[in-house]
Amino acid sequence: MKLILTLITIGILSYFAQSLGPWWTGVPVAFLVAAIVQLKPGTAFLAGFIGLGLAWGVAAGIADFENSGILSARIGEMLGGLPGWSLVPVTALFGAVLGGLGALSGASGMKLIIDK
Amino acid sequence: MLRFILSTIACVGLVWVFNSPLKTGATTLPPLGKFFSPSHGFWVNAEKDKYLNTALRSSDVNEHIEIAFDDRLIPHIFASNDHDLYFAQGYVTAMHRLWQLDISSRAAAGRLSEIMGKSLLNYDKKQRRRGMTFGAENTLESWQRDAESMMMLEAYAAGINAYISRLKPRDYPLEFKLINYQPEEWSVYKSALFVKSMCVTLNSREYDLEFSTMLEMLGQEKFDFLFPEFNPDSDPIIPPGTKWEFDPVIAESTTSPAIPVTHGIGKRAGFEEEYYVGSNNWAVSGEKTASGNPILCNDPHLSLSLPSIWYELHMNSPEQNCYGVSLPGMPCIISGFNEDAAWGMTNVGQDVLDWYQIDWANDEKTKYHLDGEVLDVTYRYEKIEIASGDAIVDTVVYTKWGPVMPEGSHEGLAMRWIAHDGGPFSDAMTFRALDKSKNVHEFLAAMDQYHAPAQNFVFADKGNNIALRIGGSLPLRAKGQGRFISDGSKSANGWNRTIPPAHNPVTINPERGFVSSANQRTTDDTYPYYYTGGRYFEDYRGATLNRYLSSMHDITRNDMQQLQQSGFSMKAEQILPAMLDAIADATLTSEEQTIVDGLLQWDYDYDHTRIEPLYFELWYQHLYYKTWDEFDDIPDTIAYTMPESWRLIDLALNAPDTTVFDLVTTDEKESFDDIVLLSLQEATEELESLEPKASSWGAYRTTTIQHLANLPGMSVKLNNTSGHGDALNAISTRNGPSWRMIVELNDPVEAHVVYRVGSPAIPDRGIMMI
Structure with a gap:
């Protein structure tokens, strides 16, 4: 339950925060949320992975849908012939890996402080 | 502890890697994380229908401007004064075409290495050596002598810059993200550079080198047999028999014997022929139309590109109300119509670029002979920045003729090109005058101010006048001058002035009831000035057009559409x-x-x-x-x-x-x-x-509409295109109807236009009534 709430928090906060800050704003968001919630490192990684992955994937999916997939098809071809739709999960994966690592760092950092 | 350090290093490292451009072999990928980020990357460019009718507010604007976008996304600008009108034109052009503006002015100036690296250094050097910046500075100077020109050009630049200043990096057009750089401010100088690049496309064809080698290999007699100057059966633009109502100026220059090409000139390198360009325009008088009103057609066949070379729009102010296409980089509508008149152009086939062999006075090539005197060369130091942070300085040698090529097929030859001259007047005003023109007299006055690139301008007004006038500076040549590489030691071997604008070929309301051009030779032999060129455009389209138009009567706009689509060879x-x-x-x-x-x-x-x-x-x-x-x-x-x-x-x-x-x-x-x-x-x-x-x-035969950066996935391949370079529907593998217009000067004016901007297979089409 804590996992689900955390990943939703990461997702929603980063969705809004990254429209204000630089493109990697979701990473410190995942870091901070995971640190505050004090998840176990493994769970934290999962929360960041899914949370930011969803935030990126959903945003990309909406953009792709509203654009009828015109642009993603062209970018896919530019990137060596990937089908356009596949860029949505690829985008999600970029977000997921970054979010997972961010949350993992946040949680491990907090653990370090608490354990002291 | 270890986990924290490792995961933090991994995390920060990954962000850093994803924030940096990646080199893979010859290609550089954009920073991947930034590029894929849905808040900053290419997803932001996945457009939905977001252009609603907008009202623009900016401190640079005097009064209120309204811009309405129709269902084809064509902007209709309503401004309270002309300054605001050009400001708004700059603004919407930037909104739709910012990267095109940026890349075309960079390409013209030889500044591509700055953003794309060393691989474009040779291209940049070529642009500097052919004097693009030199020519643009001279053009700017001629514009600066006229306050009204500068009002217009500065308002246009301010409009572009107002749009740029509103952008955050996430809003940059896709190409900026792909190449990973930022848009740069626009300036009037960049407009001048853009005009110079149009001169390269349209007014830089010549065969001096090839003709010189052929003459040397074949001898005079065989050369003349294989390469006659003109097709005796050609059907010129100005109807044969047209009277020339002026006293011709005598060319005070002479013709140099062709310089034998002995210094190991190789195959042409650096100044290769541009793509085939073939355009048509014509106007028929009311006597030949069903409505009794004139119809004007323009069909410029430039290379098909994405974004399109043209930008369609409607410009309305208390001083003007016109519709048509503009060229991103220049204010005004170039080919279009207003409530009283319509106009359009095709390219002139006249040769306006010659090569002169320099007679050096010393081994260091710092001095040269001209008219028995020894003169010093001058230098322009062209600094070319490279993306890696380096820069080189290319020293370009100038003589009185123009820049001298330091290497390649044209080594030691100086370029004399009309586009290096600023022009005696500000030709920025020509299109403003056309956009506001009400009758053929205003049209002719506008033509007298035009410099380059030279064009065949067609015009029709509601008073049932039709006209075709060659606009632009044409060299006043001695007979035979400029066909071959010439001796550069005598200034008399080059043209020392241009044909007076009022003597440029013109036909107004000819008896045959139509005027037309398709890039062919301008006049018959009675025209008192020497014409060289034309070789680049064979005469079949022009002759076809004249044959059809002669036989047609009760013409409708629909007939004109069919003529534009004629595949007859x-x-x-x-x-x-x-x-x-x-x-x-x-x-x-x-x-x-x-x-x-x-x-x-x-x-x-x-x-x-x-x-x-x-x-x-x-x-x-x-x-x-x-x-x-x-x-x-x-x-x-x-x-x-x-x-x-x-x-x-x-x-x-x-x-x-x-x-x-x-x-x-x-x-x-x-x-x-x-x-x-x-x-x-x-x-x-x-x-x-x-x-x-x-x-x-x-x-x-497929036709490709190519993206300006030639990126895979961004170009469009058209199968099943009819037409051929010799037919009126002059479509080739890379060229075709970049803009088509048929205007009938009814009350109100009615027009059909075709504008290829990006739709994959079917060109956009719309009807506009004012």
């Missing part, structure tokens, strides 16, 4: 009967017979659904190269050119036994008939070996 009409005649008694294989049977039925129309155009195309190509097989032995390292098609056809019809048809590789003496048969056999073989097999002209 006069070249095929002239030569094919002779080809079929030549093999009438020959024994043919069944494959050859199929081709012949098809062509016997063919109406010379390059219709994409038919296969006969392909039959003819292959057969004619083999015939062409077999006829000029004398040229096969010329090594590729030498600059040469081959005779034009009209010369082949002329000889085939009038001198079929001439030695040019004899194959040099055989002992027998072949005639036209013999090589027609041989060509048919080879064409049949080629047809059989085509991979994939072509079942129609449209399946064989």
Whole structure:
């Protein structure tokens, strides 16, 4: 339950925060949320992975849908012939890996402080 | 502890890697995380219908401006004064075409290495050495002498910059993200650079090097036989018999004997021929139309690109109300119409760029001889920045003729180019005057101010006047001047002034009831000034157009549409009967017979659904190269050119036994008939070996609308395009109707336009009424 709430928090906060800050704003968001919630490192990684992955994937999916997939098809071809739709999960994966690592760092950092 | 350190390093490291451009072999990928980020990367550019009617507010604007976008996303600008109008034009152009503006001014200035690295250094050097910045500075100076020009150009620049200043990096057009750089402020100087790049595209063709080598190889007599200056059957733009109502100025220059090309000039390098460009325009008088009002058509066939070279818009202020296309980089509408008149242009075939061999006075080449004096060269230091952070300085040597090429095929030759001159007046005003013009007198006055690139301007007004006027500075040449590489030690060997604008060829309300141009030779031999050029455009389109327009009456806009789409080839009409005649008694294989049977039925129309155009195309190509097989032995390292098609056809019809048809590789003496048969056999073989097999002209010949950065996925390939370079529907693999316009000067004016901007297969079409 804590996992689900955390990943939703990461997702929603980063969705809004990254429209204000630089493109990697979701990473410190995942870091901070995971640190505050004090998840176990493994769970934290999962929360960041899914949370930011969803935030990126959903945003990309909406953009792709509203654009009828015109642009993603062209970018896919530019990137060596990937089908356009596949860029949505690829985008999600970029977000997921970054979010997972961010949350993992946040949680491990907090653990370090608490354990002291 | 370790986990924290490791995961933090991994996390920060990954962000850093994803924030940096990645080099993979020759290509550089954009920073991947930034590029894929849905809040900053390419997803932001995935547009939805977001342009609603907008009201613009900016401190640079005097009053309120409204811009309405119609269902084709064409902006309709309503401004309270002309300053605001040009500001808004700059603003919307930037909104839709910011990267195009940026890249075209960079390309013109030779500043591509700055963003794309060393691989473009040679391109940049070429631009600097051909004097693009030099020419743009001179143009800017001529503009600066006129306050009204500067008002317009500065308002346009301010509009572009107002848009740029509103952008955050996430809003940059996609190409900026792909190449990973930022847009730069616009300036009036960049508009001047853009005009210079149009001069390269339209006004830089010449064959001086090739003609010089051919003359040396062939000798005068053979050269004159193969390369006559003009097709005697050509049908010029200005109707033959037109009276010239002026006293011609005598050219005070002379013609240098052609300089023999002895200093190891190789194949042309650095100044290769640009893509084939062929445009049509015409106007018919009310006497020939169903409505009794004139109809004007323009069909500029520039290279098809994405974004389009044109930008369509409607500009309204208390001083003007016009509609048409603009060129991103310049204010005003270039080809269009207003409530009283319509205008459009095609390219002039006149040669306005010559090469002079410099007679150096010392080994260091810092001094040269001119008219018996020893003069010092001057230098321009061209600093070229490179993306890696380095910079080089290319020192370009200038003489009184112009810049001297330091290496390559034109080493030691100086370029004399009309586009280096600023012009005696500010030609930025020409299009503003056209946009506001109400009648033919205002049109002619606007033409007198125009400098470059020279164009055939067609015009029609509601008073039932039609006119065609050559606009632009044309060199006042001695006869024969400028065909070959010339001796640069005498200034009299070059033109020292241009033809007075009022003497430029013009026809107003000719008796035949129409005016037209398709890039062909401007006038017949009675025009008192020497014309050289024309070779780049054969005459078939022009003659076809004049034939059709002569025979038409009760013309409607629909008739004009069909004429613009005509795939009829006069070249095929002239030569094919002779080809079929030549093999009438020959024994043919069944494959050859199929081709012949098809062509016997063919109406010379390059219709994409038919296969006969392909039959003819292959057969004619083999015939062409077999006829000029004398040229096969010329090594590729030498600059040469081959005779034009009209010369082949002329000889085939009038001198079929001439030695040019004899194959040099055989002992027998072949005639036209013999090589027609041989060509048919080879064409049949080629047809059989085509991979994939072509079942129609449209399946064989594709037309690509290419993205300006030539990125895979961003270009559009069109199958099944009808037409041919020799037909009015002059479509080739890279060129085609970049903009089409048919305007009938009814009350209100009615117009049909076609504008290829990006839709994948079907061009956008709309009807506009004012």
